[in-house]
Amino acid sequence: MARFEIEFSKSATKDYKKLPKDYKDLIDLVLSKLTQGVPVDIKPIAGEENIYRIRVGKYRILTTIVENTVLIIKIGPRGDVCK
Numbered sequence: 001m002a003r004f005e006i007e008f009s010k011s012a013t014k015d016y017k018k019l020p021k022d023y024k025d026l027i028d029l030v031l032s033k034l035t036q037g038v039p040v041d042i043k044p045i046a047g048e049e050n051i052y053r054i055r056v057g058k059y060r061i062l063t064t065i066v067e068n069t070v071l072i073i074k075i076g077p078r079g080d081v082c083k
Contacts, residue, residue, distance in 0.1 A: 002037060002068065003034075003035060003036065003037040004034045004035060004037075004065070004068055005035070005068060005069045006031050006034060006035060006069075006070050007069055007070070007071050008071075009072060009073050009074075011073070011074060012061075012073055012075055015074060015075040015076055019059070019075065023059055026056050026057060026059075027075065030054060030061070034070055041054060041055040042054045042063075043055075050064050050065065051063070051064055052064070052065065058077060059075060059076065059078065060075070060076065060077075060081040061081075
């Protein structure tokens, strides 16, 4: 897996700040794995083009990938994010 740079959208930054501390730590761990090129649980969203989800416990991170940059669009609970 390639190494990526991470960028947050404004709404993803707000979502991140609202998370419980233990999930912030888990998300930080997953994002550091992405920057190091370590494989993570990332899958495309059905019916969407160039939008992927990363699973972190009961939370999901919606992203889009542009060249070597992962843009985080939204972070939230499993049932709310993919709607």
